[in-house]
Amino acid sequence: MRLVEVEHVIALVRRRGLETVLRELADYIAEDYRRWAEFDKSARYASHSPKGVIELMPIADAAAFGFKYVNGHPANQAEGLQTVTGFGVLADVVTGYPFLIAEMTIMTALRTAAMSALAAGYLARPGARTMAIIGLGAQAEFQAEAFRALLGIDRLRIFDIDPDATAKFRANLADRGFAIHVAESGPDAAEGADIITTVTADKRCARVLSDNMIGAGVHINAVGGDCPGKTELQPAILDRSSVFVEYLPQTRLEGEIQQMPKDFPVTEIWQVIAGEAEGRTGADQVTIFDSVGFAIEDFSALRYLSDTTNAPDLHRSADLLARPSDPRNLFGVLDLSPAYGIHA
């Protein structure tokens, strides 16, 4: 079994280049969304506790079964720990044998950003060049890099209520060729932007964007509203926008549309990617990608790692499956009896 650890993902990104990885990831995601009907899509399993939630997100096609372990623990940050971490597994459906275990903390950040930029390619105005980013936490730089890699966005208008977060963002992207305007407020950031990315960390219903901030033709990439009770947009914005989601049964519970009536009309983004539904249809239309993160994107990311980490310095081997030479002789693997020593 192949084990892809954090150091291997870092080495992969440095070797291929961040922009290349983001573009390739977007390609893998698009390829999987195009074959939407081939996937066995399940609700995630969630184990709730007073401090947070641990989830298992399974998904399978006819060849591979994948799942991601992911936690969400808002209080972790005060302890110097990450709010969200994860790892993922791919297994062969035909034999049931797992063949890849990989870190999915960095990979989730990468696939989330790649997914946002992929969707924006269908939903933002052609020629969009300026993006506002409101909320400069762990995901912010990844969003900026993905939008440049896929759409050529190189002008950023950024805002966070925390000056340290702003300083971190500026330092991380200092030498990477972006023109960055540090805004004094959310409305200042949104002013004149073609795309507005909201990616705050507040675990409550917030009003990061209010209706009067949204001009005609804007695309809103709503990333931060991603669990029950956590939203970022004023409902009036949703009312006058075309809303695109990943997997409707999940987004109804976790996305911005949890604020809306059950019959609020949306389009699943796979339909747009597959050419079965239209994305943006007019220059003045306001579009929203109500992103919560779906298991297919993790599956794509794991497939990508499986295809790109074959080099000896991009993985380790791990034996989590005993492989007796006779499958009925598992006891022999213990090699306790000199008379019948079959080794693992």
Next chain:
Amino acid sequence: MRLVEVEHVIALVRRRGLETVLRELADYIAEDYRRWAEFDKSARYASHSPKGVIELMPIADAAAFGFKYVNGHPANQAEGLQTVTGFGVLADVVTGYPFLIAEMTIMTALRTAAMSALAAGYLARPGARTMAIIGLGAQAEFQAEAFRALLGIDRLRIFDIDPDATAKFRANLADRGFAIHVAESGPDAAEGADIITTVTADKRCARVLSDNMIGAGVHINAVGGDCPGKTELQPAILDRSSVFVEYLPQTRLEGEIQQMPKDFPVTEIWQVIAGEAEGRTGADQVTIFDSVGFAIEDFSALRYLSDTTNAPDLHRSADLLARPSDPRNLFGVLDLSPAYGIHA
């Protein structure tokens, strides 16, 4: 994160001794079953395909979340692969961080056998010394070793329709102090046994035991009937026996009692272990442990590994969680910008 591979489990068993490990595992399992109400028990998640099933079995208490990945692919054996393999994970409920990934192929064989012997301690006649084992596949030797370790069973009456399986069993246990009678048939094996363990691999409703084979006072350890459509006992045996199960909602679907009416009376074994229900109540009573394997037993096995594999040669370290020094600076882990290099 600690990674416990197959080689580490083998080293652990050889260092502590197989009988010690089986007894200690039974103690961990008993300890967990005694606090039954503290567990968040869930149905397993199953992904079915034409060749088999892949399952995720989650369980949690207030301190730890655990799950096991396990497959069941009957056609694997013809390909020289194992029918069942698995690995498991333990995570800290307070932070959501996983801290142990371990092989669970050998460990599942060990915990299944330890569970059988633990149950038999409450259900078999006092002084039982002879056990029949019908079905000599991957689990058979583990059952024999566990029953000796916990109950002192050292006389075996064994039968399998395949002479190769019988030869494998005899060779594996040749120097381990058992008196072994190779029976000519199932009824011959059952003759005079205090305990009858059925652990065949047939994936169908079989009649490994028929009613006329079962004398008064026998304990039946029914291990092989463990999924829908797979049973080993004639229903008439169940009708005149006291039946004990792990977790009723699961055993109704997967165990021997899938053949019986929905209101067929059974006792959950945790009640017996916790002293809230009686096990065997008379010398002539026929008892059945209708074992299918429950997530608590995997949780106990993972807890056991967590407590016993601290030595440097009993595990490896694996980094599946990026640990940025500032949790909001995940991008810095990539170390792309010399201006703000925070390393993983």
